[in-house]
Amino acid sequence: MAMNALNIPSATISRMVTYLRILEKLESQGVNRTSSKHLAEKAQVSAFQVRKDLAYFGRFGTRGMGYTVNVLKRELRRILGLTRPWNVVILGMGRLGGAIANYPGASEYEFSFRGLFDVDSNIVGQEIRGLTVLHSNQLAEFVSSQATSSQAIDMGFLAVPPEKAQEAAQLLVDAGVKGILNFAPAVIQPRLMGEAGKELEKAEEWRDVIVENVDFLAGMKRLAFYILNPSLKELEKEVEL
């Protein structure tokens, strides 16, 4: 993919996800054409921000003519890696894991839940969405049994209590899972190796691991901050210009 790869901010990636959602809605409403101004209004950002975000990934649309909705949608799906299937395991099948497995739209974009894991003997063995919950100590064996199939596991979702999150992340990484989506209110850290006095390096198995966070409490705290400081929310938007 031709892109200006040097410094794409993670906020741009988050907004690309939002633009894609808007384009899908427009398409379902039978709208054929859109513009950076139109997308900006729907996404609650500036038109300049939309153009800047898209420019990281190439040139889309025609100057003064805007974008064709289904073409831009296809491009964004390609950029975001949503044209291939993603095979997912969930660790922690309590209320939160159950809510994730049943989240409306999780099977959109070819995210497929392939394995569900827990350590609680009351939960192990239950059937959830056609899958039998396995014990977490079966994770490594499960992942390796899938490794050469078309259902090789790409991502692990952590829905365990916060005090178990680091340990469960290590379990995923030891099993060879390179992508972690962490729902626990805990900061996941790579295992570090090295000698005293030298800079510590990531342990070998953590080298290519990506961790992203979906954090309820962090959302609550950001909201609390902005309720107390509403003017900062407005300013932020202007600064993006």
Added chain:
Amino acid sequence: MAMNALNIPSATISRMVTYLRILEKLESQGVNRTSSKHLAEKAQVSAFQVRKDLAYFGRFGTRGMGYTVNVLKRELRRILGLTRPWNVVILGMGRLGGAIANYPGASEYEFSFRGLFDVDSNIVGQEIRGLTVLHSNQLAEFVSSQATSSQAIDMGFLAVPPEKAQEAAQLLVDAGVKGILNFAPAVIQPRLMGEAGKELEKAEEWRDVIVENVDFLAGMKRLAFYILNPSLKELEKEVEL
């Protein structure tokens, strides 16, 4: 609060939440002192980033001496508005709403769930964590009955299906709730008013409303993108320097 209010990026607010979590963990481990380098390592960002983030809010610590853990923790809690109680209602008490109401740590930091609402007659009337689920058409009356008490509602959490999210957000705003945490994979938009040909303005009731999003699917898509483009994740960190 004395702060450099002109342009605090929302990513800074998210990282402040992370620093606070790390400080709380250090304190619970009996660690008294820390440094921007130490915090940076734990938070997986650069030390420069830590110092830059904190500098928006004032001066903390002593040059060359680092920070006192419990002092910095107290300051961050104050900055993030976590020293006062927050009263919350949840709209949508399906699996996700149930998971939120029972999320470990949600009652930390004085977030209190005061009312739970749904439209499903199978759910309305159920008891969840000591609260009886009410019908969503009772929301406005409930919020106004609390308005002058110490339990006045500050925030509404949206845990409804995506196609119901906009309507449920309007219900919250009409009831006078100014902070919305949206868990649905949908972009919430203020109601706009105005005449044809003029720039549209937010409807009066949306003027001071803050919406923050906690979005499972967006997290999944960001993760997909970074798995395909791991080098961008690394570069992002360096660029922050």
